[in-house]
Amino acid sequence: MKDRATFRIWRTQPGGGGGFRDYTTAVSDGMVVLDAVHRIQAEQAPDLAVRWNCKAGKCGSCSAEVNGRPRLMCMTRLNSIDLDAPVTVEPMRTFPPIKDLVTDVSWNFKVKKGVRKITPRKPDAPDGTYRVAQRDVDRVQEFRKCIECFLCQDVCHVLREHAKFDEFIGPRFFVYAAQLEMNPIDSADRVRDMKEKAGIGYCNITKCCTKVCPEHIHITDNAIIPLKERVVDRFYDPVTRLLHMLR
Amino acid sequence: MASATTYTYDVLVIGAGGAGLRAAIEAANSGVTVGLICKSLLGKAHTVMAEGGMAAAMGNNDDRDNWKVHFADTMRGGQYMNNWRMAEIHAKEAPDRVRELEGWGAVFDRTPDGRINQRNFGGHRYPRLAHVGDRTGLELIRTLQDHTVYLGATVHMEHTVIELMLDGGKAAGVVAYDRERGRFHLFAAKAIILATGGAGRAYKVTSNSWEGTGDGIGLAYRAGAELIDMEFVQFHPTGMVWPPSVRGLLVTEGVRGEGGVLKNSEGRRFMFDDIPDNYKPQTASDAEEGWRYTQGDKNARRPPELLTRDHVARCINREVKSGRGSPHGGVYLDIAWIKEKLPHAEEHIKRKLPSMYHQFKELADLDITKEPMEIGPTMHYMMGGIRVDGDSQMTTIPGLFAAGECASGINGANRLGGNSLSDLIVFGKRAGEFAAQYARGIGQPRLDESAAERAIKESLAAFERGSHGENPYSLQQDLQESMNNLVGIVRTEAEMQEALGKIQQFQERWTRVGIEGHREYHSGWHTALDLRNLLVVSEAITRSAIERKESRGGHFREDYPEKVAAFGTINMMVKQVPDRGMAVSRVPIPPMPDELKQVIEEQKT
Numbered sequence: 001m002k003d004r005a006t007f008r009i010w011r012t013q014p015g016g017g018g019g020f021r022d023y024t025t026a027v028s029d030g031m032v033v034l035d036a037v038h039r040i041q042a043e044q045a046p047d048l049a050v051r052w053n054c055k056a057g058k059c060g061s062c063s064a065e066v067n068g069r070p071r072l073m074c075m076t077r078l079n080s081i082d083l084d085a086p087v088t089v090e091p092m093r094t095f096p097p098i099k100d101l102v103t104d105v106s107w108n109f110k111v112k113k114g115v116r117k118i119t120p121r122k123p124d125a126p127d128g129t130y131r132v133a134q135r136d137v138d139r140v141q142e143f144r145k146c147i148e149c150f151l152c153q154d155v156c157h158v159l160r161e162h163a164k165f166d167e168f169i170g171p172r173f174f175v176y177a178a179q180l181e182m183n184p185i186d187s188a189d190r191v192r193d194m195k196e197k198a199g200i201g202y203c204n205i206t207k208c209c210t211k212v213c214p215e216h217i218h219i220t221d222n223a224i225i226p227l228k229e230r231v232v233d234r235f236y237d238p239v240t241r242l243l244h245m246l247r
Numbered sequence: 248m249a250s251a252t253t254y255t256y257d258v259l260v261i262g263a264g265g266a267g268l269r270a271a272i273e274a275a276n277s278g279v280t281v282g283l284i285c286k287s288l289l290g291k292a293h294t295v296m297a298e299g300g301m302a303a304a305m306g307n308n309d310d311r312d313n314w315k316v317h318f319a320d321t322m323r324g325g326q327y328m329n330n331w332r333m334a335e336i337h338a339k340e341a342p343d344r345v346r347e348l349e350g351w352g353a354v355f356d357r358t359p360d361g362r363i364n365q366r367n368f369g370g371h372r373y374p375r376l377a378h379v380g381d382r383t384g385l386e387l388i389r390t391l392q393d394h395t396v397y398l399g400a401t402v403h404m405e406h407t408v409i410e411l412m413l414d415g416g417k418a419a420g421v422v423a424y425d426r427e428r429g430r431f432h433l434f435a436a437k438a439i440i441l442a443t444g445g446a447g448r449a450y451k452v453t454s455n456s457w458e459g460t461g462d463g464i465g466l467a468y469r470a471g472a473e474l475i476d477m478e479f480v481q482f483h484p485t486g487m488v489w490p491p492s493v494r495g496l497l498v499t500e501g502v503r504g505e506g507g508v509l510k511n512s513e514g515r516r517f518m519f520d521d522i523p524d525n526y527k528p529q530t531a532s533d534a535e536e537g538w539r540y541t542q543g544d545k546n547a548r549r550p551p552e553l554l555t556r557d558h559v560a561r562c563i564n565r566e567v568k569s570g571r572g573s574p575h576g577g578v579y580l581d582i583a584w585i586k587e588k589l590p591h592a593e594e595h596i597k598r599k600l601p602s603m604y605h606q607f608k609e610l611a612d613l614d615i616t617k618e619p620m621e622i623g624p625t626m627h628y629m630m631g632g633i634r635v636d637g638d639s640q641m642t643t644i645p646g647l648f649a650a651g652e653c654a655s656g657i658n659g660a661n662r663l664g665g666n667s668l669s670d671l672i673v674f675g676k677r678a679g680e681f682a683a684q685y686a687r688g689i690g691q692p693r694l695d696e697s698a699a700e701r702a703i704k705e706s707l708a709a710f711e712r713g714s715h716g717e718n719p720y721s722l723q724q725d726l727q728e729s730m731n732n733l734v735g736i737v738r739t740e741a742e743m744q745e746a747l748g749k750i751q752q753f754q755e756r757w758t759r760v761g762i763e764g765h766r767e768y769h770s771g772w773h774t775a776l777d778l779r780n781l782l783v784v785s786e787a788i789t790r791s792a793i794e795r796k797e798s799r800g801g802h803f804r805e806d807y808p809e810k811v812a813a814f815g816t817i818n819m820m821v822k823q824v825p826d827r828g829m830a831v832s833r834v835p836i837p838p839m840p841d842e843l844k845q846v847i848e849e850q851k852t
Binding site: 014028029030031032035041042046047048049050051052053054055056057058059060061075077098099100102104105106109112113117118120123127128129130131132133134137140141144145146147148179180183185186 | 293380427490492
């Protein structure tokens with residue numbers, strides 16, 4: 001491995017706008033992109049803004065676009081990228097910039113509040129115990145691995161290209177809704193909301209979200225498509241519609 | 248004040264990890280107004296990194312378990328330095344706190360009969376840790392976070408508190424800045440709950456995230472609160488040692504719970520060589536019995552790898568220092584060997600320890616189902632912290648409460664794995680409940696705006712010194728280096744005196760820290776401000792550790808390697824004395840009621 005590499009990092013201007021600036025720094029075996037950014041911060045650019053917490057791929061804070069791909073900086077090893085050319089590091093482009101690599105992701109927190117919360121059924125024992133089989137929660141647990149890095153939101157063209165922030169909740173919150181819908185102790189119904197409020201129809205299953213998920217959640221196949229099927233069954237299936245009309 | 252906006256709440260919670268969120272939920276449910284300040288985005292706090300599980304004597308996997316066994320385990324693990332009232336409350340209330348999480352959306356792993364599955368962990372007699380694979384912390388924080396946002400608590404994300412303000416000796420409010428713009432905000436509150444977690448960032452090798460800078464401990468200390476047990480620092484035996492950039496990153500005890508064994512470079516399972524007398528009756532006599540224990544055999548005793556963390560960490564330290572370590576200065580932790588015992592071992596490991604598999608694969612290019620991991624001790628947890636009342640979690644300052652890692656008492660000289668997540672929900676709830684009760688009983692306190700003005704001015708001084716001042720990052724690195732080398736796992740008087748001298752130099756250097764640029768999201772500035780708390784914590788650890796001239800739990804002294812009975816009845820207490828700085832004194836541990844003594848006696852066999 002080379003012992004120095006150049007990182008082309010996005011820096012914002014105080015008044016708005018920004019541009020790339022090159023920083024060359026020492027690199028070594030086993031380093032990740034976030035290490036390089038930290039080294040640059042400590043030695044060359046103390047005011048460089050970067051959001052991070054755990055540095056272990058568990059908190060989902062250090063999302064960015066490395067050489068144009070949405071990644072967690074802490075899980076992107078330098079030996080997995082080409083260091084002969086400058087490595088570009090820029091913020092997630094779907095969200096408004098705050099400073100340098102930090103973006104304003106507050107929209108996501110607002111959207112979550114709009115998803116109908118869990119409504120638990122009565123426990124199976126007076127002490128609050130629920131009896132639930134492991135096979136009935138395997139899928140739910142897959143969804144609950146989500147670390148809320150919002151890379152799936154960043155890459156989704158409905159948000160990124162078409163800016164449907166008011167009509168579409170994005171892959172992260174389909175996963176969130178799906179884990180509630182499939183939780184065996186939940187008794188709420190979110191199917192109408194998926195169609196009317198969440199804009200699930202906008203998703204045309206390009207699976208970009210699945211590809212960038214650092215937790216390898218099958219977002220499209222396991223969460224979005226089953227939710228779409230529930231919407232179709234309820235609202236578009238001729239037999240069901242007839243039954244609804246007769247009732 | 249022109250420079251600051253003001254918010255007013257009945258209860259203000261500082262910190263949004265497990266304890267802070269649980270406190271906010273309880274306070275909000277009781278009908279008072281609640282503000283929640285967190286240093287990061289919601290859901291990113293260090294709790295998210297907890298892996299193994301939360302300890303609660305539900306008895307789902309072994310019906311011999313109950314609160315008495317859990318209480319006795321916690322006290323034994325803490326070398327009887329614990330606040331016994333907290334250990335009792337914790338053992339009794341943890342099962343309800345865990346079960347209620349399911350109604351809020353948590354989805355735990357299940358037993359074959361559909362109940363919450365519980366796993367073995369070091370120092371726990373029976374399988375006791377409710378868990379979700381090896382990402383239990385994520386499950387806890389997400390559940391509490393999602394529950395909180397529907398309750399009407401106001402969340403102030405990416406805000407850092409720099410000063411705690413009192414009114415007539417009682418908690419009155421805080422001064423904070425927001426990261427995004429670097430603006431200052433005043434928060435007035437009748438009751439304040441500190442839930443700021445630990446201070447791992449005082450050490451070079453730590454499992455803690457950047458936020459662990461001892462903010463609550465520093466704020467409380469400067470406001471005049473008492474700290475106790477600061478000498479008891481937990482070094483987790485198994486942190487990653489390679490690559491260097493992740494040195495210290497946690498490798499869950501769950502690996503050993505699932506049958507992982509520790510070996511030195513000679514291939515020897517060295518943990519069998521040194522088993523403390525008080526644990527001998529509960530420890531396996533050979534490898535075969537240890538393996539059976541990890542597979543749920545109720546007649547087997549636990550393998551020595553699952554002895555308490557302080558002991559295991561010291562054994563690893565000894566192997567490395569004796570030249571029997573691995574190439575990168577650790578020892579080997581081997582889970583791959585279980586393929587000799589289990590069919591489909593590879594799949595089994597991936598299912599039981601998914602994050603560990605992922606972590607080593609992605610960060611170290613190592614497949615844990617095939618090769619042993621290299622691990623070594625890492626600073627993990629502060630047993631010490633702010634002194635609180637066992638029932639209410641109120642500190643020695645009226646209206647100021649503390650819960651979770653920043654508070655002290657439940658763990659004594661050494662914490663058992665799994666007791667931290669349950670601590671957060673048991674005492675987070677209590678802090679929320681009693682803070683709300685306290686807030687309902689008093690009027691609105693008055694904020695001293697000139698004190699706030701002073702605090703703000705002080706926090707901006709580093710900008711005036713500009714780039715000619717001390718580099719905050721270098722100062723932090725020097726502090727971490729000193730604490731790691733001089734006040735680490737094995738301590739001596741001479742080294743700690745040296746550390747104390749250095750800390751005084753660091754404090755002096757801190758007054759010269761300089762930075763340039765704007766206040767918006769300025770990491771250098773944040774580091775400079777965090778350092779003030781890290782310096783308080785480092786000094787408190789060092790001074791307390793010098794005073795405790797014995798070895799006990801997380802505190803091991805080469806010059807006093809034995810336990811001393813006289814130190815078994817006192818806690819070290821640290822307090823700021825006007826014009827004299829930091830003072831350490833000894834406070835007697837209150838005598839334990841007879842019924843609790845009896846519980847401990849019953850569990851000794």
